Amino acid sequence: MYLYGASGHGKVVAEIAEECGYNIEAYIDENPSKERVLNYTVIHEAPPYDIEVLISIGNNRLRKRVVNRGEHFNYITLLHPKAILSKRLKIEEGTIVMPGVTINAAVKIGKHCIINTNASIDHDCIIEDFVHISPNVALAGNVYVGEGTHIGIGASVIQGIEIGKWCTIGAGAVIISDVPDGATVVGNPGKVIKSRSLNI
Known part of the structure; x- marks a missing residue:
């Protein structure tokens, strides 16, 4: 397999790949x-033929x-x-x-997500594509997290909350109410401090 991205996150991914028994060809x-x-x-x-890849980029x-480039990648x-x-x-x-991650019953996690060290995701959560759940995040049951959202280290989300796309x-x-697309939320209780475009 190959790792796409050779920065700090890539180092962590390499050690997990080793632990899982993969042979890393190169970054x-x-x-x-x-x-x-x-x-x-x-x-x-990238080599000009089909290869096994995990994208080891934190962003x-x-x-x-x-x-979206459509390379000849088979994602693991x-x-x-x-x-x-x-x-x-x-x-x-x-x-x-x-x-250290714990993920409970009936959770659905999309493509190219990062579920980071010691995060906890309870029952019936839905995590869409390209989400990053940081270390020590706690999601209660029935939480929805939209595409591309980054939930920062140690954040907590109560049950039944919907967090939009490309939020920070x-x-x-501490998230106790729904979060609209593109919002940046901080504090306890969480408050929206800015919003940004969803253009990727």
Whole structure:
């Protein structure tokens, strides 16, 4: 397999891939100054044939841009063996689940998501494509998270909340009401402080 993205997040992804028994051929990264990361070679263009890839870029918008290029990639999913995962979890390609994560019954997780260290996702949540759930985030049951949203470290979301597309939820925020598309929310209780365009 190849990892697309050779920065800090890529280092974490590499170690999870190793833990899952994958053989990493190389990183792919467009930065010509990068030559080796964690003793793996960095190449600057993808091979011109079908390869197994996980996009190891933390930025949600950049991950989507890579996917939209339509490269010859077969996307894999990485599930750390020390995550606690319901047998009724549905999870799509290109997503990574990191150590210490707990995901309960009837959760649906989309494509190319990051479910980061020690996050907790309770029953019946829906996580759309390109979402990043940061370390120690807690989502109660029946939470909906729209495409491309980033929920910051240590944030908490009460049950039944809907969070829109391409939102930013600040670190430690407590979300007790629905969040519109493109909003940035901080604080306890969470308040919208700005909104941005959904153009990717």
